[in-house]
Amino acid sequence: HSDPPHDRQIFDDIDAQFQLDDSKLFKITTQFLEDFRLGLNEYNHAMAMIPTFVTGVPNGSETGTFLALDLGGTNLRVCEVKLLGEHKFTLRQQKYRVSEALKTGEATALFDYLADSVDAFLTSSPLSPTNAPANPFSTSALDEIDPKQNDALPLGLTFSFPVEQTALNMGKILTWTKGFSAKNAVGNDVVKLLQDAFDRKHLHVRCVALVNDTVGALLSRAYTAGGCMLGGIFGTGTNGAYVEKVENIAKLGDHPARKNGGYMVINTEWGGFNNSRSTLPTTPYDNKLDRESINPHFQAYEKFISGMYLGEITRNILLSLIDAAPKSLLFSGHSSTQLNTQFGLDTAVMSEVEEAWQSGRIHTSHVKAVEGGNAIEYEGVPAAAGAQIVAGEPNTQDVYFLDVNSYGASDRARLEKIRQVIVNRFGIDAQNVSLRDASIVRWAASLVARRAARLSACSIAAVLIQTERAKLGGGVTPKEEHIVVGVDGSLIEHYPRFNTRLRASLRTLVGVEVEDRVDIGMAKDGSGVGAALCALQAIKQG
Ligand code: ADP
Secondary structure, eight states: OOOOHHHHHHHHHHHHHHOOOHHHHHHHHHHHHHHHHHHHHSSSOSSOOEEOOOOOOOOSOOEEEEEEEEESSSSEEEEEEEEEETTEEEEEEEEEOOOHHHHHSBHHHHHHHHHHHHHHHHHHSOOOOOOOOOOSSGGGOGGGOOGGGTOOEEEEEEEOSOEEEEETTEEEEOOOOTTOOOBTOTTSBHHHHHHHHHHHTTOOEEEEEEEOHHHHHHHHHHHHHSOOSEEEEESSSEEEEEEEEGGGOGGGTTOHHHHTOSEEEEEOOGGGTTTTOSSSOOOHHHHHHHHHSSSTTSSTTHHHHSHHHHHHHHHHHHHHHHTOSSSOOSGGGOOOHHHHSTTOSOHHHHHHHHHHHHTTEEEGGGEEEEETTEEEETTSSBOSTTOEEESSOSSSTTSOTTOGGGOOHHHHHHHHHHHHHIIIIIOOOGGGOOHHHHHHHHHHHHHHHHHHHHHHHHHHHHHHHHTTSOOTTSOOOOSSSOEEEEEESHHHHHSTTHHHHHHHHHHHHHOHHHHTTEEEEEOTTHHHHHHHHHHHHHHHHO
């Protein structure tokens, strides 16, 4: 049983378009470094390289109690964060819904609502004193605040919208995104808008810091790990923040922050890398996504990488196969409401497909070492006990999926699981989903996800090179035992082997000596803890 050469040709063509060979990864990383340089030298580059005015990272000894407010995700969150020292913290939080009317009405109404939410949070259960050791920055510890001295509660604001920051506690809103359009906000200082609302309500709270979620990830991982050089988000979108030498941030000109030298955290906004797409490996499936998006030609890199888009690229591939002429190549030509709807295929569903296929197996390209007969993955974790080691890379056509008859019983069982995912989550009638279809879907999902992971490695490699911890192609032995990276986002947390694939490419880009020492870990509660740490930093920096 073999497949018609014509079918084979179509699959091979798609497969080839999604392959990124090593030389391409090198080229993209080089371009990244060039864009870093441009963004550090001048304002208004696609890679914004925003100075955050955070000039130090915590080491985990910090203590104190802070409020944090997080606006920009699905919910508004108010948190009380207690830094206990010794890399530990506790967090209490409450979520509040932001209505459509508030999102699109007058800014003062929105900010009044934020202040009311903080008020409600404080009233619902007053802040309790901690047993933490004395805070070296005593004004930041609520338990040490003497009301008679009129100390206001310090609050850090995580605001995940584009902002032009000019100080730790000052930033102009550049534009709204994600369905917000409150009037009379753009062009104004977001900290002042919030502080005015606190003052109108006579709340004894002071917003001392404005922080982006990537910076939050960086600071929070630094707190738990004792240091950190890069924070990365791989969730709905992607972005990164890293610690840069102030002398390299030429665009700060004669800003007082420049005179002190030292280091400053830069929010790269790397999602906007290569908006011209001269270097990114664009396929027709990417073009379709971009054309139909609300921001064509923007956030180019993000559209290849992040959770919001991977499902959509995969959906575009599947639709082209369903519609293939002269003969459909998928689901006997049937589609479904989900598949016919823009963003109808969630990246989380791709995760389920890959999980079903990978369970109990590890591919040689993911094996970093074998110890005692057990494979150790690039993530540094042992593969599941007794995992079967299989040749090759799980994305490509190492399994000749078209010829399902060549599959063994275990392959067929795994394909059957994928078939169930397709029926339940894609909404395709069971009678129209063959095992061969399941195999095709698995292949398409892993093509898209593997490309994303390989591209993600370029941004991390570029930061390692930019900060002189690595050289492109390897050959540097880093000074640090552990190069700590903090990450957050459902994609990197949950997508099977995203991190493993990323690390394998990272090793190609910066060599084994450096990759071995890179410690990528989840930044826990990045936005809450990050905002608290930023508030502390603000008080420290005066
Ligand atoms: P945010 O980035 O908005 O803070 P998340 O980190 O939770 O939120 O990311 C949400 C994105 O991650 C969505 O685009 C969703 O499709 C994707 N996602 C959610 N769960 C998974 C999963 N299990 N595997 C892969 N992607 C997921």
